[in-house]
Amino acid sequence: MGFIEKIIFDARMVRASGIGVYVSNVLPFFKNYNTKMKLIGRHEKLNHFNLDVVQYEREAVYDLVQHILLPRLLNKADMIFFPHFNVPFFLPLNRNIFVTIHDVFHLDNPDLFSKVKYWYAKLLYWNAVKKATHIFTVSEFSKERLIYHFPQAKGKITTVYNGVNVSAFQSATPLESSDFERLSIPDKYLLFVGNVKPHKNLKGLLEAYALLPEAIKATYPLVIVGKKDGFLTGDDILPVIEKLGLMSNIHFTGYVADEDLYRIYKSAHLFVFPSLYEGFGLPPMEALASGVPAVVSDIPVLREVYGDHVLYADAANPTVFAEAILKGISEEALRTACLNGKEQLFDKYNWEITAQKMIAIIERESK
Incomplete structure (x- = not known):
């Protein structure tokens, strides 16, 4: 060379x-x-x-x-x-x-x-x-x-x-009790990592999450990682949360350091990615590297990148996306199937x- x-x-x-x-x-x-x-x-x-x-x-x-x-x-x-x-x-x-x-x-x-x-x-x-x-x-x-x-x-x-920086996510240790307190998040949760731009479809995710059974929402609050100011002031997200009656179910971390981000991924029960447009869509790969299954929007680029390693659903339809989230939470065989063979992805990406x-x-x- x-x-x-x-x-x-x-x-x-x-x-x-x-x-x-x-x-x-x-x-x-x-x-x-x-x-x-x-x-x-x-x-x-x-x-x-x-x-x-x-x-x-x-x-x-x-x-x-x-x-x-x-x-x-x-x-x-x-x-x-x-x-x-x-x-x-x-x-x-x-x-x-x-x-x-x-x-x-x-x-x-x-x-x-x-x-x-x-x-x-x-x-x-x-x-x-x-x-x-x-x-x-x-x-x-x-x-x-x-x-x-x-x-x-x-x-x-x-x-x-x-x-994807596989080693950083795989080697991260799960959050401990003191970390949950420090980060102001619950010890069981669904995870969204992203921003408030319209195509990231956070409002659609909130509408889908609101349709989950009350017992599921109580057990698995939604943790949103990103700059808090953007989430709470941009795109009218706070009024949506209030209107849907989700104030006690949604937890914003604000900006977190990389080391905390790796551990937040590691401790999640399910990753949700409702984006309507991506060039690649890296966050679900980070979730898989952490050993966490992902429910993602059914768009061509994510099909291209992820193959059979995630659960797809129409994120423009809150009812359909809510059903997929419920499956991702409760169907252990499906969760395991998504994670099987994920190393092939990491060899490629x-x-x-x-x-x-x-x-x-x-x-x-x-x-």
Whole structure:
């Protein structure tokens, strides 16, 4: 394998919920490949990688200013890797630019955005496709949708699946009594990990959960992991909880450290994932790595990724999803069947394999 001398890795989104997981897990393998690689972002968020950081102070990753400022900082790189589609407009075309486009959510769901946001997103996608030497995406579903919107991407796009940090989840110890008190959660629970964005369908999950028998809800409250402010102020979630009479059944953890997150997964009875749109959908994989069965929405990308290892249901129909949750709670044979052979998934979805495939393609396609 050859060696590309000057690599800059855009790590501005290292703390973002989805992209941040991706960055944190592939970056160490890029570092092993090139110890001289530089990161772009903020020093205080990136020092733990022990790499040179090209300081970029601005927090916003979609603002217009980045299109002017970033090209000046990237002008000496032989290769630039962007883990998202926010490639600067004024970056020269004669660069080796590699981009991961996880999904085309904005283009597939235009009704969820203002016209300004939709067209700005479309312009960003178009620019990323045009500038990229090669594009990575994380599922065949996302690849097909990207090509649908931009047929010109067809000749330079490769699906490279996400991975899961299996050892971190498998080695986590279950929560103890003091942890339940510290985190303000019950000792038995169903688990949702995500955010309040409409396509994550938290309101649909709450409506489905409300349909469960009272005895089940009393035994298995719903724990929601994510930034509490977003959940309680965004998308009118709190009024939904009050209207459904679930105030005593729903527990918000707020933001939790990774170590606590691993243990929260480990102690859950069932993981629920009602998302209506994903590029890959990593949280159920994290649940399976923790030995916890998952009920997920029946959408094509999750069928592609998870096969027979989860229980599917129409998450747009609260009654149907509630029935699936009930099965996931009570039918032990079904729970066991979902977990059997899950190691095959972990062999396939491995961050080292992900990074190695990307690096090999980068070397092959670099000019």
